[in-house]
Amino acid sequence: MAAEADDPPRTVLELRLRERSQTLAEFVVEAERFARTFGEAGTLSVRHLQRLISGRKPNGSPVGRPRPATARLLERMLGLPIDDLLASPGAARGRVESDDELRQRLSAARRVNGDVLVLLRDQLTSMRRLDRQLGAATAHEEVVTKIRQVSGLRSHSLAPGIRNQLGALLAELGTLAGWQKLDMGSVGESWQFYEDAKAAARESDDVAFQVHCSAEQAFVLIDVGETSSAVELLRAAERTAERGTGRLLRSWLAAAHGEALAADGQRSASLRAFDRAAALLPAEASAVDGPYVVLDPVHLARWRGHALARIGESDAVEVLSTALSSLDPTFTRAETALRVDLATAFLALGEREEGRVHAERARALAAEIGSARQQRRITLLVGPAN
Incomplete structure (x- = not known):
């Protein structure tokens, strides 16, 4: 069972689990899946996890470090060293040099x-x-x-x-x-x-870095269904970027805004945002000082195609297919997302076989790179793998 949400977290590990909104049993299942996928030898049980998050054994003595394989599993999943995970939140913040x-x-x-x-x-x-x-x-x-x-x-x-x-x-x-x-x-x-x-x-x-960080955070809002909040955040980012940032970043922000608008069901506003992004996109790529963004005609077409597929436009297939044929093959995650979009667009047109081909290729790529986000999209689209 999960710890009571009203009680202060006893360890950083407990805090991280609460942030994920998972029960201990759910986290253990995810850990087993993660270990299988990425070749980790560590194992967890609900009872062991209860001891780790409490920081105490049943007799009240401090819990020891888990065995190295389990420690590595937790570190990879949660992105913190095991000593930090087992520390109290206050101790992790307040250690004095x-x-x-x-x-x-x-x-x-x-x-x-x-x-x-x-x-x-x-x-x-x-x-x-x-x-x-x-x-x-x-x-x-x-x-x-x-x-x-x-x-x-x-x-x-x-x-x-x-x-x-x-x-x-x-x-x-x-x-x-x-x-x-x-x-x-x-x-x-x-x-x-x-x-x-x-x-x-x-x-x-540098305002460019500030608006870029805020704009990227909007995609978290989209993924949790807070699409109207994402639209407002990106609208504000675009306004802030009008002065003191380059055309490439402003084009990227307009495209991001267009994606949020599509997710929020605002078809016309989304298409206008992508038109704005195309108008701002520099004709030639050049080295720029500022936040790193990947945007050129191919990636802009990929983004526009995603929005078109989301709002059910019939020309999504053509836009996405053209982008796929020109995409740099090293952009594996981008290809995965693009193929999910193509599957979505084909299925909306009733072309189930074409949709299934792209969905299965996307599923394979998502498994290779560990993309839970795209795996979830594929499952919602065509169901779990056979």
């Missing part, structure tokens, strides 16, 4: 210069490539580790210019982790990553 630790961390932060920042950004680029091709299940743990590293450097940096750049980098890492958790089906953890990313973006002193 020793004098020597503080001096060491201040010294490390002083060594962050332009070359180090370039290295950290290159590492983020590599993580993005892994993520888009192999999925969050492979890349998320590395991203969380890098968040902890960059957060520590930023917290101990005394140089305003460097600290601002570390804030921007941390915002980028946070949005990537938030999107990964959304794809993995953990909306509560996704929301928190975006909250942390927004806080880091404010320290970057």
